[in-house]
Amino acid sequence: MGNLSLFLQHLTNGISLGSLYALIAIGYTMVYGILRLINFAHGDIFMLGVYLTYFGILYTAIPWWLMFIIGPALTGVVGLLLERVAYKPLRDSPRITILISAIGASFLLQNLGIVLFGGRPRAFPVPHILNHVVKVRGVSINVITFIIPVVTILLLIGLNYFITKTKTGMAMRALSRDYETASLMGIDINRIISVTFFMGSFLAAVGGIMWGARYPQLMPLMGVMPGLKSFIAAVVGGIGNIAGAVAGGFLLGLGEIMLVALLPRLTGYRDAFAFVVLIIILLFKPAGLMGSTQTEKV
Amino acid sequence: MLEVMDLHVNYGGIAALRGINLTIKENQIVTLIGANGAGKSSTLRAIMGLVKKSKGQVLYKGEDISNLPTKDIVAKGITMVPEGRRVFANLTVEENLLLGAYTRSDHKAIARDMEKVYSTFPRLKERSWQKAGTLSGGEQQMLAVGRALMSSPQILMMDEPSLGLAPLLVKEVFEIILLLREQGNTILLVEQNAKKALEIADYGYVLETGQLVLEGPGKALLADAKVQEAYLGAAR
Known part of the structure; x- marks a missing residue:
């Protein structure tokens, strides 16, 4: 295998991992954009998404491909309920209170996962069609590595359409700017917030399923690291900005894979890479790559 | 068309409104004038359900809308142009x-x-x-x-529409308000620019520290000695 094909292999791996970070990061950034809240439980929602789908495939007659849609939808509902239970009652409280509630929700979901699902790792039942190696010009790649970016891009196109073209998407953008005036337009704020949580959780679950297909080991704490890194991706891109979250996700995914590939001696620092990027960005561009300091004209 | 009865609003124990009564008839321009902090904006915000009323009622076409959420009040046909656009x-x-x-x-x-x-x-x-x-x-x-x-x-409420605008634009804003009334709208106008507001208003209310102190047809208030002294800058 030549150097070029090896590089291409790393590149596809990086894009694939970056796609997953991007999908999870969108949930962080959308919720932040509207509630100014870092939803620390988002990584655990990602974990729940994988488990729900896992149990659906194993213990029901529902075919796996349908479960790949039902699982995220159920996860979306869980995300929506989480907001209703843990965040909505605190909406008028100081921001730190709701942040602590988010951290609490995260621990709760993790421990609930351990109690309900057991701490022992489970193997995700990856359908063969998604899990075989193909050779393209001498580069051998697992098909899932291709599927992940394609699914991600399709979801991003859909999301972009939703945000820019639909009435609910417009209301979402208005709400991210000015709550009170949005309610003066007759916008049902609670509904828009619910939709936001549903969508963020749905995307995280889709990311989770693809994560499970790629690294087929399920654990109740599996959401912690991807959640943390995706949160960093959202901050690096400029939190509150969806395009920024996607860019941050790809940057981190590619960077992490390339670090391991090009400097194998630093493999042990793989997880530290994201934090180094975060520190550098916060030092030189605190608002993130695409974050803007908003100016208002009077 | 819109009736506000005995409206009270408290902000953290401090009384911002202490028993406001307003009547707005169809196709009228009604104005609410008063100094900064008199409770003009609070009145509008309480009608819209943006702040909690501690007491009082708002009737719209005879229906009690005091406890409706903002979105339902908007859907019923009451809209507010917020201060600062x-x-x-x-x-x-x-x-x-x-x-x-x-x-x-x-x-x-x-x-x-x-x-x-x-x-x-x-x-x-x-x-x-x-x-x-x-x-x-x-x-x-x-x-x-x-x-x-x-x-x-059905009812358009405007909170300080002329605030921070150049004089020429202020004139334009008031012309627009008159035009809107001609088109059949009912308007509740809150203004610091008392003179201009009273000139176009059918009826006016004067607010002072959360209470109504004076009311009457716009022209009558414009001629009132107390109003002239306190809000129109007339010499004694």
């Missing part, structure tokens, strides 16, 4: 107008009203694809009024 800077002019019609679903009627707003404010049409944040202050005020009109309101 508050356009959605990150949305285009057209999107801002469409959001004004958020509670409506008749696309044909919405398109018709959009044309009407554009013909009242041709500047907005020229800039329909621009982000609202790039408009000048006067244009943003027009957008805020246009956006409110898109909800096809």
